[in-house]
Amino acid sequence: MSKLGLIIKREYLAKVRNKSFVVMTFLSPILMVGMVVLIAYLTKINDSEKRIIAVVNQSAYLQDQLLPTADISFVILDAISLENAKDSTLAMGYYGLLHIPPGPNLETIAERSYLFTKENPVSYVLDDLESIFEHRLRQERLQNLGVSARDYATVAQNFEIKISTFDGEKNLKGINEIKAFIGGGFGYLIMMFIIIYGGFVMRSVIEEKTSRIIEVIISSVKPFQLMLGKIIGTSLAGVTQFAIWIFSASLLLFLALLLLDVDMTALGGASGIPQNSMTAMASLPEPSGNDIQKYADELFKIPWFLLLFSFVVYFILGYLIYSSIYAAIGAAVDNETDTQQFIFPIILPLMLAIYVGFFSVFSNPHGPIAVAFSLFPLTSPIVMLMRLPAGIGEGGVPLWQFISSILLLGLTFLAIVWFAAKIYRVGILMYGKKPTYKELYKWLKYS
Amino acid sequence: MTPILVAEKVSKSFGDHTALRDISLEIPNNCIYGLLGPNGAGKTTLIRIINQITYPDTGQVFFNGEVLAPQHIAMIGYLPEERGLYKSMKVGEQALYLAQLKGLSKNDARKKLKYWFERLEIGDWWNKKIQELSKGMAQKIQFIVTVLHEPRLLIFDEPFSGFDPINANKIKEEILKLKKKGTSIIFSTHRMESVEELCEYIALIHKSEKILDGKLWDIKKAHKNNIFKVGLQVNGQGKGLLEELEARFQISESVFDPAEKQLDFTLKLPSGNTSQVLSHLAERANLTRFEETIPSANDIFIQTVKAKGE
Numbered sequence: 001m002s003k004l005g006l007i008i009k010r011e012y013l014a015k016v017r018n019k020s021f022v023v024m025t026f027l028s029p030i031l032m033v034g035m036v037v038l039i040a041y042l043t044k045i046n047d048s049e050k051r052i053i054a055v056v057n058q059s060a061y062l063q064d065q066l067l068p069t070a071d072i073s074f075v076i077l078d079a080i081s082l083e084n085a086k087d088s089t090l091a092m093g094y095y096g097l098l099h100i101p102p103g104p105n106l107e108t109i110a111e112r113s114y115l116f117t118k119e120n121p122v123s124y125v126l127d128d129l130e131s132i133f134e135h136r137l138r139q140e141r142l143q144n145l146g147v148s149a150r151d152y153a154t155v156a157q158n159f160e161i162k163i164s165t166f167d168g169e170k171n172l173k174g175i176n177e178i179k180a181f182i183g184g185g186f187g188y189l190i191m192m193f194i195i196i197y198g199g200f201v202m203r204s205v206i207e208e209k210t211s212r213i214i215e216v217i218i219s220s221v222k223p224f225q226l227m228l229g230k231i232i233g234t235s236l237a238g239v240t241q242f243a244i245w246i247f248s249a250s251l252l253l254f255l256a257l258l259l260l261d262v263d264m265t266a267l268g269g270a271s272g273i274p275q276n277s278m279t280a281m282a283s284l285p286e287p288s289g290n291d292i293q294k295y296a297d298e299l300f301k302i303p304w305f306l307l308l309f310s311f312v313v314y315f316i317l318g319y320l321i322y323s324s325i326y327a328a329i330g331a332a333v334d335n336e337t338d339t340q341q342f343i344f345p346i347i348l349p350l351m352l353a354i355y356v357g358f359f360s361v362f363s364n365p366h367g368p369i370a371v372a373f374s375l376f377p378l379t380s381p382i383v384m385l386m387r388l389p390a391g392i393g394e395g396g397v398p399l400w401q402f403i404s405s406i407l408l409l410g411l412t413f414l415a416i417v418w419f420a421a422k423i424y425r426v427g428i429l430m431y432g433k434k435p436t437y438k439e440l441y442k443w444l445k446y447s
Numbered sequence: 448m449t450p451i452l453v454a455e456k457v458s459k460s461f462g463d464h465t466a467l468r469d470i471s472l473e474i475p476n477n478c479i480y481g482l483l484g485p486n487g488a489g490k491t492t493l494i495r496i497i498n499q500i501t502y503p504d505t506g507q508v509f510f511n512g513e514v515l516a517p518q519h520i521a522m523i524g525y526l527p528e529e530r531g532l533y534k535s536m537k538v539g540e541q542a543l544y545l546a547q548l549k550g551l552s553k554n555d556a557r558k559k560l561k562y563w564f565e566r567l568e569i570g571d572w573w574n575k576k577i578q579e580l581s582k583g584m585a586q587k588i589q590f591i592v593t594v595l596h597e598p599r600l601l602i603f604d605e606p607f608s609g610f611d612p613i614n615a616n617k618i619k620e621e622i623l624k625l626k627k628k629g630t631s632i633i634f635s636t637h638r639m640e641s642v643e644e645l646c647e648y649i650a651l652i653h654k655s656e657k658i659l660d661g662k663l664w665d666i667k668k669a670h671k672n673n674i675f676k677v678g679l680q681v682n683g684q685g686k687g688l689l690e691e692l693e694a695r696f697q698i699s700e701s702v703f704d705p706a707e708k709q710l711d712f713t714l715k716l717p718s719g720n721t722s723q724v725l726s727h728l729a730e731r732a733n734l735t736r737f738e739e740t741i742p743s744a745n746d747i748f749i750q751t752v753k754a755k756g757e
Binding site: 003006007010014018207208211212213215216217218219220221223429431442445446 | 461462495498499500520523525527529530531532533534535536544545547548549589592
């Protein structure tokens with residue numbers, strides 16, 4: 001076996017045999033699914049709890065309007081004084097008491113109405129009650145202006161503009177968001193992978209430094225081989241872990257949902273597997289039966305092959321760039337506490353890519369910001385993947401942008417790995433110095 | 448026979464700091480060579496160049512007559528001063544890994560490891576983790592890993608640090624056995640007294656420069672100052688004899704013990720010719736001791752540095 005192969009094998013085994021790694025690998029899906037199930041369960045409990053409002057209505061108005069909503073229902077207390085009503089509300093354990101006093105007209109009645117509760121009422125109770133009053137008041141005022149109740153009903157009408165492409169194909173609302181969400185899922189995966197496993201690479205380098213084995217090893221292999229082997233070995237361990245996570249999480253989730261009979265769509269975006277495109281769909285407003293077919297068609301039109309291919313390319317290049325920086329940081333310091341000042345500048349472009357992606361690319365996938373960030377090498381692995389579901393060419397990412405993005409990323413990869421390897425080579429043999437950026441710059445000039 | 452290692456005008460600097468300046472060395476085959484000098488003199492840099500961990504700015508290194516190249520790595524064994532092992536890895540697995548990195552096949556490595564583990568009586572450590580071993584135990588593993596691939600050149604940087612005296616002795620014996628088998632050995636240390644008994648050749652490095660090298664015995668001979676320790680058995684005339692001798696020779700540190708009738712002193716001669724003084728002394732009293740003082744490596748080092756005007 002070649003030396004690089006040996007190093008990769010050792011790093012991989014050292015990682016996957018590590019106790020905390022094993023625990024994390026098998027515990028995470030359980031925790032994740034447990035959380036999803038818990039959220040679903042809590043939502044269910046929450047839904048079933050209706051607040052009961054006692055009502056003392058001494059007016060002639062609003063009698064018919066007090067209909068139960070999803071969150072509240074009403075108990076009408078007849079022929080009872082307000083004081084008695086308060087007592088019985090408390091005695092019965094109702095949530096509150098709505099008092100509608102007598103009055104000459106609706107305006108004054110509404111003005112004088114009160115809701116009594118034990119503590120500050122929750123917002124949706126207030127919202128529901130207020131909308132009852134608002135609705136009735138609007139009706140009343142329009143009636144005063146000569147609009148009949150029937151006319152009013154026809155006026156209150158939602159309107160949706162229909163959209164279409166020039167060639168007459170019917171466009172779908174929210175499809176851009178869905179596409180960006182799918183690409184964003186891939187981008188998010190890359191970011192998580194970089195942050196988790198880049199950190200592992202860094203800690204592994206620091207461990208070699210503090211255990212003083214580094215000089216023993218590099219008297220046998222080149223430092224670059226060691227660095228590369230470490231990065232590859234760690235990432236293979238990462239891929240293993242992710243595969244186990246995705247597989248077992250989907251399995252567990254499926255089982256849990258089956259057992260608990262939780263409505264899939266009720267979960268919405270909370271299901272915790274961002275890479276699963278089904279959840280992206282679920283988080284959007286429920287489309288009507290006819291539209292589902294169209295959305296499905298549209299999803300099939302996403303260039304999956306291109307997307308997966310680019311994911312692999314951006315993943316490998318992006319991960320190698322970032323993890324070699326992590327390795328260089330590990331080499332430059334003596335212990336993990338010294339890494340903070342160097343870590344932040346690395347995380348920054350990753351965070352920026354995610355935020356820019358979700359705020360700018362979602363709304364305008366081919367706008368100037370999206371283009372710039374999908375070309376800039378430190379953010380392109382994430383942002384470009386959010387744009388790519390629209391395809392390449394007309395209506396999607398222009399071919400030149402796609403090619404130059406990959407070219408720029410490739411060039412940056414070469415440059416950064418070269419720099420990182422230099423810092424790594426000098427750094428691993430330096431002890432007891434707290435490095436500054438100036439010091440690192442000096443190291444670059446050592447041959 | 449071709450020297451195992453030759454360095455020709457090797458220089459290396461890190462930024463403004465010069466670590467090595469025009470170092471030339473010749474390390475003969477099958478000898479123990481001491482690389483001596485205080486901390487920070489540049490020994491480790493030179494050793495790292497030999498191990499191809501760093502490369503010289505100028506100058507060249509030859510291994511067994513060939514320009515030093517990657518294929519020589521497998522023929523060198525290196526025990527660095529800053530040494531350690533993966534703490535959470537098992538002893539056997541780790542030793543196999545390091546041996547394979549040096550180019551041994553897995554089977555070969557296993558066979559050889561078995562031999563060494565039995566020899567140093569540590570066979571039952573195979574499945575232990577390094578963090579369960581004491582420091583001295585870990586050092587033994589480290590030593591085995593260094594010599595396992597039977598290198599032609601062994602480099603030990605402060606090899607005895609971390610060993611208790613018994614194990615240090617054991618390791619010393621193993622090193623001598625390896626030398627007998629034909630291995631060339633470089634010792635690097637700043638504790639000069641510790642290598643005097645082992646090294647046949649030495650080089651002194653001070654402030655990035657080699658200030659002295661050669662056969663230890665030749666160097667010592669060249670640095671002796673014609674100083675002798677003399678002991679005389681005298682009969683009654685002790686004080687008078689001393690005064691008489693002091694008038695004639697350069698004498699210091701004289702001690703006269705009237706009870707034992709013993710007169711001891713240090714004598715410095717203008718040249719290495721001793722016949723005249725010996726016959727003179729023999730005439731006057733009974734000679735119990737006449738011994739030339741050979742300077743230690745440490746003395747020579749201090750003397751040489753002083754002579755350089757520092």
